[in-house]
Amino acid sequence: MNEAPETAQQPVVVKKYANRRLYNTESSSYITLDNLAEMVRKDRDFVVYDAKTGEDITRGVLTQIIVEEEGKGNALLPTNFLRQLIGIYGSNVPSLVPRYFEEAMANFARQQESVRETVSKTLGSFMPPGMEEVGRKNMAMMERALTLFSPFYREAGAKAGPDAPQDSQDEITALRAEVERLQHELATLHAKTK
Structure with a gap:
């Protein structure tokens, strides 16, 4: 059938x-x-x-x-970019811009996925037995970090508000601390394997 x-x-x-x-x-x-x-x-x-x-x-x-x-307060578009975009409307190139933006966003999405895969593969090979849960938490944190660079993605449940910039700053600080901790763990694991 x-x-x-x-x-x-x-x-x-x-x-x-x-x-x-x-x-x-x-x-x-x-x-x-x-x-x-x-x-x-x-x-x-x-x-x-x-x-x-x-x-x-x-x-x-x-x-x-x-x-x-x-x-x-979710300002992603820099003022200069907005000025340039408005300037394009009065020029003879507006027909080229939509295609360019589509390609740029598609490339950005591909690069973001490539970074996710690379991080997953890299961290996966350094995980000793029993560290899978830590690995999952670290991957979730990396996912959150990557969403900071994606202009059209915001996690479900994430609310924009007056405290959003401080939340972002706190998350960046936490991510930096986590990266430093991971670097230390990787150096320790590397030293043990020698």
Whole structure:
């Protein structure tokens, strides 16, 4: 018996009403921009249509999500970059920019995955028996460190707030201490193997 090939998940259709409310037709419920941002982080595709005209307004809504994230203190876009981006709109190269950004983000994602794999392979070979749990904790910490460099990823449950910069600083300090501890352990293990 032939099985039908597995099809890609269809994008969620969201309708935006004149009162600025967003309606998720898949869940039959009203949602917020934060819900849409979470869908992006979970790689769930969606398309937003103006409920009255039927016009695809997805780009505008995605831009609005970025503006809100920037306003919450999650500033990822440097001021000079924003100025340069605005300057491009008045030039003759805007058609090249979207493709460039897509390629740059794809390369970034590949490099991030490569770092994860390298760290996993490197730390895995130095783990003595019984250290798997420590290894898992260290990998989880490395994962958190890598997310600091990913502009479109934030762990589920992580909340942005006025104390976010201090939390990030505390996490960086903790990561540095963990790296130093790991370096010391690796040096000790290396010395024992000689």
